[in-house]
Amino acid sequence: MLSSRVMNIAPSATLAIDAKAKQLKKEGKDVVIFGAGEPDFNTPENIKQAAKKAIDNNLTRYTPVGGIPELKKAVSDKFRSFNKINYDGSEIMIGCGGKHVLFNAMMAVLEKDDEAILPVPYWVSFEEMIRIDEAKPVFCETDKNFKLTAEKVEEKITPKTKLLVLNSPSNPSGAIAEPSEIRKIAELAVKHNFCVISDEVYEYFTYGKEFLSIASLNEEIKKLTITCNSVSKTYAMTGWRVGYCGAGKEIIKGMENLQGHSTSNPSNIAQMAALEALNGPQESVKEMVKAFDERRRFIHKRLNEVDGISCVEPEGAFYAFPDISETGMDSMAFASKLLDEALVAVVPGAAFGMEGHVRLSYATSMHEIERGMDRIEKWLKEKI
Numbered sequence: 001m002l003s004s005r006v007m008n009i010a011p012s013a014t015l016a017i018d019a020k021a022k023q024l025k026k027e028g029k030d031v032v033i034f035g036a037g038e039p040d041f042n043t044p045e046n047i048k049q050a051a052k053k054a055i056d057n058n059l060t061r062y063t064p065v066g067g068i069p070e071l072k073k074a075v076s077d078k079f080r081s082f083n084k085i086n087y088d089g090s091e092i093m094i095g096c097g098g099k100h101v102l103f104n105a106m107m108a109v110l111e112k113d114d115e116a117i118l119p120v121p122y123w124v125s126f127e128e129m130i131r132i133d134e135a136k137p138v139f140c141e142t143d144k145n146f147k148l149t150a151e152k153v154e155e156k157i158t159p160k161t162k163l164l165v166l167n168s169p170s171n172p173s174g175a176i177a178e179p180s181e182i183r184k185i186a187e188l189a190v191k192h193n194f195c196v197i198s199d200e201v202y203e204y205f206t207y208g209k210e211f212l213s214i215a216s217l218n219e220e221i222k223k224l225t226i227t228c229n230s231v232s233k234t235y236a237m238t239g240w241r242v243g244y245c246g247a248g249k250e251i252i253k254g255m256e257n258l259q260g261h262s263t264s265n266p267s268n269i270a271q272m273a274a275l276e277a278l279n280g281p282q283e284s285v286k287e288m289v290k291a292f293d294e295r296r297r298f299i300h301k302r303l304n305e306v307d308g309i310s311c312v313e314p315e316g317a318f319y320a321f322p323d324i325s326e327t328g329m330d331s332m333a334f335a336s337k338l339l340d341e342a343l344v345a346v347v348p349g350a351a352f353g354m355e356g357h358v359r360l361s362y363a364t365s366m367h368e369i370e371r372g373m374d375r376i377e378k379w380l381k382e383k384i
């Protein structure tokens with residue numbers, strides 16, 4: 001009975017490892033999990049209070065499909081001050097999480113057989129979203145530091161190119177695209193008239209490195225770009241499901257129509273929480289970023305001390321993406337043996353379109369990182 005559209009969705013290679021790690025934990029095994037794609041911090045108190053207040057004030061009904069005007073205004077202000085992009089209220093939409101916004105954005109612009117350029121390694125859902133829309137992912141190499149260059153993008157452009165997916169800082173590599181390359185990529189998009197979906201959910205996790213929103217460059221590229229974001233990572237709000245985007249009026253209208261026939265508005269209560277997240281004190285974000293930065297330096301150093309592993313410095317997000325090819329194992333074998341034999345869960349690079357690597361999330365305590373790294377070191381010493 002299943003449609004071919006659904007049958008063609010690849011099961012996530014991350015799920016098998018994740019399910020196994022959780023099962024082992026349930027059985028009482030002491031597993032160190034480096035798989036998390038979310039901050040280990042709690043949602044800040046002021047945000048939780050705003051949600052409680054929203055319930056008490058009976059903000060429990062439908063809202064406009066694309067979000068409440070106050071939240072659109074807060075998003076517009078944030079785009080202006082942080083990203084240097086001028087989106088007015090009609091150029092903003094709120095969705096049920098960043099993933100949902102990205103899904104809507106792709107569906108709004110992709111036609112059957114369109115080509116979508118996808119830099120490798122990529123976040124797992126991008127490829128499937130493109131395929132669900134019956135478009136074709138065109139994989140684009142990055143350099144040895146996982147950085148996207150305009151030269152590589154240009155090689156992939158054909159008359160069928162409809163969009164480029166930009167994800168800086170990147171999940172899984174942490175790479176931050178160089179502003180000089182972003183400028184050249186913007187010129188290519190304008191010249192060849194294709195869209196850019198810019199996924200900026202890790203924009204705060206840049207640890208002092210320069211971050212540039214492509215839509216901020218000029219009006220021409222702004223018109224072609226859908227700037228997607230979310231409160232999930234920045235405010236430790238992954239479970240609240242509020243994402244947002246900025247784009248041209250027509251695209252926003254199309255996306256709102258689509259959302260109007262699927263989820264309708266994101267939760268009214270969660271929107272009030274997101275409003276407080278954007279407008280309230282930002283100290284908790286700074287504290288979280290500081291903690292991640294310490295862990296980032298530590299895990300990078302520890303990984304490079306292990307024989308058989310080498311790791312490019314992760315510049316952003318909260319992931320390290322070491323090369324494990326010298327161990328002689330492919331990424332799936334590495335991840336599954338590491339879990340079975342040393343009780344450490346990592347995600348195989350194959351899930352992100354790049355063999356020979358695994359992803360470790362450092363969104364876990366320093367103590368856990370230390371324990372996990374000790375185990376990896378000992379396990380590999382015995383293994384190779």
Ligand SMILES: Cc1ncc(COP(=O)(O)O)c(C=O)c1O
Pocket residue numbers: 037096097098099100123167170171199201229230231232233238242243
């Ligand atoms: C690159 C990237 N984009 C988007 C998302 C979506 O996050 P959310 O749907 O929680 O906003 C994630 C989450 O892991 C991600 O890693």
